[in-house]
Amino acid sequence: xxxxxxxxxxxxxxxxxxxxxxxxxxxxxxxxxxxxxxxxxxxxxxxxxxxxxxxxxxxxxxxxxxxxxxxxxxxxxxxxxxxxxxxxxxxxxxxxxxxxxxxxxxxxxxxxxxxxxxxxxxxxxxxxxxxxxxxxxxxxxxxxxxxxxxxxxxxxxxxxxxxxxxxxxxxxxxxxxxxxxxxxxxxxxxxxxxxxxxxxxxxxxxxxxxxxxxxxxxxxxxxxxxxxxxxxxxxxxxxxxxxxxxxxxxxxxxxxx
Amino acid sequence: xxxxxxxxxxxxxxxxxxxxxxxxxxxxxxxxxxxxxxxxxxxxxxxxxxxxxxxxxxxxxxxxxxxxxxxxxxxxxxxxxxxxxxxxxxxxxxxxxxxxxxxxxxxxxxxxxxxxxxxxxxxxxxxxxxxxxxxxxxxxxxxxxxxxxxxxxxxxxxxxxxxxxxxxxxxxxxxxxxxxxxxxxxxxxxxxxxxxxxxxxxxxxxxxxxxxxxxxxxxxxxxxxxxxxxxxxxxxxxxxxxxxxxxxxxxxxxxxxxxxxxxxxxxxxxxxxxxxxxxxxxxxxxxxxxxxxxxxxxxxxxxxxxxxxxxxxxxxxxxxxxxxxxxxxxxxxxxxxxxxxxxxxxxxxxxxxxxxxxxxxxxxxxxxxxxxxxxxxxxxxxxxxxxxxxxxxxxxxxxxxxxxxxxxxxxxxxxxxxxx
Numbered sequence: 001x002x003x004x005x006x007x008x009x010x011x012x013x014x015x016x017x018x019x020x021x022x023x024x025x026x027x028x029x030x031x032x033x034x035x036x037x038x039x040x041x042x043x044x045x046x047x048x049x050x051x052x053x054x055x056x057x058x059x060x061x062x063x064x065x066x067x068x069x070x071x072x073x074x075x076x077x078x079x080x081x082x083x084x085x086x087x088x089x090x091x092x093x094x095x096x097x098x099x100x101x102x103x104x105x106x107x108x109x110x111x112x113x114x115x116x117x118x119x120x121x122x123x124x125x126x127x128x129x130x131x132x133x134x135x136x137x138x139x140x141x142x143x144x145x146x147x148x149x150x151x152x153x154x155x156x157x158x159x160x161x162x163x164x165x166x167x168x169x170x171x172x173x174x175x176x177x178x179x180x181x182x183x184x185x186x187x188x189x190x191x192x193x194x195x196x197x198x199x200x201x202x203x204x205x206x207x208x209x210x211x212x213x214x215x216x217x218x219x220x221x222x223x224x225x226x227x228x229x230x231x232x233x234x235x236x237x238x239x240x241x242x243x244x245x246x247x248x249x250x251x252x253x254x255x256x257x
Numbered sequence: 258x259x260x261x262x263x264x265x266x267x268x269x270x271x272x273x274x275x276x277x278x279x280x281x282x283x284x285x286x287x288x289x290x291x292x293x294x295x296x297x298x299x300x301x302x303x304x305x306x307x308x309x310x311x312x313x314x315x316x317x318x319x320x321x322x323x324x325x326x327x328x329x330x331x332x333x334x335x336x337x338x339x340x341x342x343x344x345x346x347x348x349x350x351x352x353x354x355x356x357x358x359x360x361x362x363x364x365x366x367x368x369x370x371x372x373x374x375x376x377x378x379x380x381x382x383x384x385x386x387x388x389x390x391x392x393x394x395x396x397x398x399x400x401x402x403x404x405x406x407x408x409x410x411x412x413x414x415x416x417x418x419x420x421x422x423x424x425x426x427x428x429x430x431x432x433x434x435x436x437x438x439x440x441x442x443x444x445x446x447x448x449x450x451x452x453x454x455x456x457x458x459x460x461x462x463x464x465x466x467x468x469x470x471x472x473x474x475x476x477x478x479x480x481x482x483x484x485x486x487x488x489x490x491x492x493x494x495x496x497x498x499x500x501x502x503x504x505x506x507x508x509x510x511x512x513x514x515x516x517x518x519x520x521x522x523x524x525x526x527x528x529x530x531x532x533x534x535x536x537x538x539x540x541x542x543x544x545x546x547x548x549x550x551x552x553x554x555x556x557x558x559x560x561x562x563x564x565x566x567x568x569x570x571x572x573x574x575x576x577x578x579x580x581x582x583x584x585x586x587x588x589x590x591x592x593x594x595x596x597x598x599x600x601x602x603x604x605x606x607x608x609x610x611x612x613x614x615x616x617x618x619x620x621x622x623x624x625x626x627x628x629x630x631x632x633x634x635x636x637x638x639x640x641x642x643x644x645x646x647x648x649x650x651x652x653x654x655x656x657x658x659x660x661x662x663x664x665x666x667x668x669x670x671x672x673x674x675x676x677x
Contacts, residue, residue: 043518071340180539228518231516235513238510241506246506249500249503252495
């Protein structure tokens with residue numbers, strides 16, 4: 001009798017693996033991505049808060065010139081370890097248009113904690129105009145919206161090369177070995193010491209790429225830590241109760257022999 | 258442990274039961290209900306499908322309270338659920354992965370029926386109601402996938418609704434009618450939301466009929482032999498209730514693993530990009546559970562024929578009881594059918610795999626061969642075997658089969674030699 005539930009389980013798991021092979025991750029490029037050992041990978045995965053804060057600084061000082069984070073509110077920064085007072089200061093650096101007020105006029109005011117991140121452009125048309133026709137995508141979900149996830153973003157940031165010979169490049173484009181089609185409109189942004197980290201971490205190219213990728217992984221899945229810790233508890237409970245049910249089942253069925 | 262409750266002639270439950278026989282009903286259908294004693298774990302999948310349907314409806318109703326069915330707001334409202342609604346991410350991930358789990362469960366349930374001949378006399382209508390449930394599930398799942406209004410939502414909806422344009426003369430009218438306009442747009446999204454909310458309750462109705470039909474003759478069993486005496490059956494409770502609970506435990510472990518640790522594993526990254534009618538994704542791929550049918554669609558160079566074949570691939574299941582008229586139900590006693598069956602199983606997986614590949618080169622050829630076998634299995638092999646296949650010796654009864662199985666189990670090292 002022991003083998004039967006076990007066989008069932010194996011069978012079930014086997015069937016479960018089928019969709020895996022069906023599934024095609026968005027074919028980005030034929031080049032293998034640079035695999036990083038992210039602290040948020042795996043069932044016990046957690047974010048490295050210091051890295052997220054450094055990444056936030058990279059976003060604020062570099063990326064935010066062109067890319068928005070429209071799904072993130074300033075209050076969400078609590079999730080990467082900032083206090084309310086710190087967040088108020090951060091939000092206060094931005095201005096947003098509000099209104100109309102009692103006189104029927106629109107007015108500008110400092111952003112509050114409850115406001116969404118202020119984007120770099122008024123609208124999509126201006127964004128394209130300012131970027132040679134290319135639209136800099138919103139980064140809130142970018143890690144979930146690209147096959148390969150964080151590894152893809154990290155690879156892309158490290159993937160700039162000179163154009164190979166005989167490559168027919170369009171004007172204003174850059175060569176990136178991980179980008180589909182290899183021509184990307186975004187110029188390389190990261191270089192050593194382009195930001196200065198508050199915690200004294202040396203801002204090497206790789207360090208910056210790693211921190212900004214971690215930050216974007218967080219903006220895509222701010223619930224990740226809660227999800228994984230709840231998952232571990234849930235699985236623990238389910239495995240326990242299933243083992244108990246196995247005992248009950250065997251005991252009940254014994255009457256039949 | 259039999260019928261104590263019903264003899265109790267006093268008390269509130271008796272008072273109610275006399276006027277509305279709910280307790281008699283429960284007793285009859287969930288407790289004493291005589292069930293073949295040799296059901297294996299593949300008979301768990303019916304109850305698992307029922308549980309999944311309930312999970313989907315409950316999470317779905319809660320999600321609908323937060324979702325906005327408008328092209329301008331749908332994507333953001335889903336992200337709001339993920340970020341700002343209390344445990345919204347959990348609800349959405351359960352609902353999203355629940356759809357995949359539902360199809361895994363139902364496909365296994367169907368393959369079990371196909372193997373043990375559960376669709377044969379006298380369970381034809383039971384099987385056909387099951388196919389109706391499958392069709393309703395497919396429609397519901399397809400429309401549900403459109404609701405987040407991501408790139409795959411939009412382009413999947415565009416491709417699938419456009420299939421109807423293949424029909425001559427009326428095709429374009431059908432498509433305009435489905436869209437509620439001249440492209441996939443706000444009216445399309447609104448009606449898909451309404452229907453996505455409505456159809457699951459239709460599924461509940463058909464599931465009720467499915468159960469009525471099931472309890473008319475009771476479950477089939479791995480030998481496929483009819484119940485001949487009381488000795489062949491055991492009461493549903495406690496034997497199968499506890500077995501169903503055990504199966505549910507294992508199922509929820511797999512389900513929870515997916516929800517908590519790989520919630521986007523079965524989804525497509527492009528669906529986290531808001532829908533953009535001006536930008537077509539590089540590959541438009543349906544959800545994994547539609548891939549075999551998608552492969553059949555693309556195997557045919559003619560659009561209309563492809564569409565018809567794709568629908569026929571599901572519709573052919575309605576005729577199964579009359580395509581396979583072999584007297585013996587279980588494939589265990591049909592040596593030839595058994596082999597064609599497993600080939601068919603592999604063939605379905607191959608179809609799913611080529612459905613995910615680009616429609617070019619060798620994949621087209623593979624999809625054509627696989628499509629040919631898919632229909633050949635039902636339309637040629639099944640009727641042929643019905644006439645000519647000789648069966649191996651059947652046990653005289655369910656009890657006899659159970660006893661001989663126990664005899665086998667005593668000597669596991671040489672159990673192979675006992676297989677007749």
